[in-house]
Amino acid sequence: MKFIDPHIHCVSRTTDDYLFMARAGVVAVSEPAFWAGYDRSSAASFGDYFRHLLDIEPKRAAKYGIDHYSWLCINAKEAENVELSREVIKLIPPLLDNPRVLGIGEIGLNKNTRNEITVFEEQVEIAAKHNQLILIHTPHLEDKHKGTAIITSILKNDKRIRPERVLIDHCEEHTIRIARENGFWA
């Protein structure tokens, strides 16, 4: 059976992982931009990361017959620094025409703070302005239900956002209903 892995962070995967994925039938992968395991010190680091996602990783995947696509954003874990986030967000629009880009993601919340909400809203603005698909990250460590409710409320209040163009990831028993009943993918 052939299948697509809809959420994988290949930059932290070994070439052996690509080999095993190919053997298992993976023909394409979708890689959301995320945290590197540490907070990056400048927007330039994100510029290199986006180049890795759009140039390096597709070539690495292609060696195993796998088609690699990415989502771009500054992730919620690093969004507490609003000033840095805004510098990173400026890097994204010029990259959106790249055929390897699927949309904006995974954006969302991590600890449900005011700063995270600000950066989330500014990235939703980029998605709306450029008619991009959106991939949502919901909190793992802080409160998932509260974070998902905040995220879906912001998305629903923006009339430019069509729920059928938004995928809400990491849903659990108590949050999947919020996502599905509002018309989002989950």
Add this chain to the structure above:
Amino acid sequence: MLELKTMPNAESVLDHQYLEMRWRALSLAADLDRIQRAAGGTEVIRDDLRLFKLRRVFELLLSDTHDRAEQVQMILSDATPWPE
């Protein structure tokens, strides 16, 4: 072609899960004992909001209900307002 298998019945699900469920129950009991034995344990067991929520969870687990996981998640969720 893969052979389609029927869904397992409740007894076989329990057979499969029972040892996991048993150690989780023992682990919770040991955690509560550890808290109780520590200094101030009686007060913490009686008054701590987190344990109050867990007590509600335990009551739910003993009830005859559906969607236990969803209800437990809701009991443990944060109902405070958004950040200003």
